[in-house]
Amino acid sequence: MSDDHDRLEARRRRARFRSWHRGTREADLILGPFADEAAAGLTVPELDQYEALLEEADADVLGWVTGGTSVPAAFDTPLLRRIAARSRGNAD
Known part of the structure; x- marks a missing residue:
């Protein structure tokens, strides 16, 4: 494996871990x-x-994912919309 691939996989693992270890359940x-x-x-x-x-x-x-607050332009992305759709049970 290349160093770039290894770094990318490490970032993905870190993101998964951080996703499960937030401040709120x-x-x-x-x-x-x-x-x-x-x-x-x-x-x-x-x-x-x-x-x-x-x-x-x-x-x-x-708030952004549930629609309770407006999404700032920097986070108004297809990725956030995917997360929001999945949280409502409408995963693509």
Whole structure:
């Protein structure tokens, strides 16, 4: 395996772990299963977006995913829409 591939896989593993170990159980239950299903297939730009999302506060992420608060332009992406759809049981 190449170093680039190894680094990418390490990032994906870290993202999965972080998705299950948030500050709130609600965020764990939304982001954890999404990461389990999707992390292996995320492109580098999508992984960049997902890692940025993981840096945000749980309350903000939950509001965006559930539609309770408006999504900032920086996070209004197809990736966040996939997470939101999955959390509502409408996974593509």
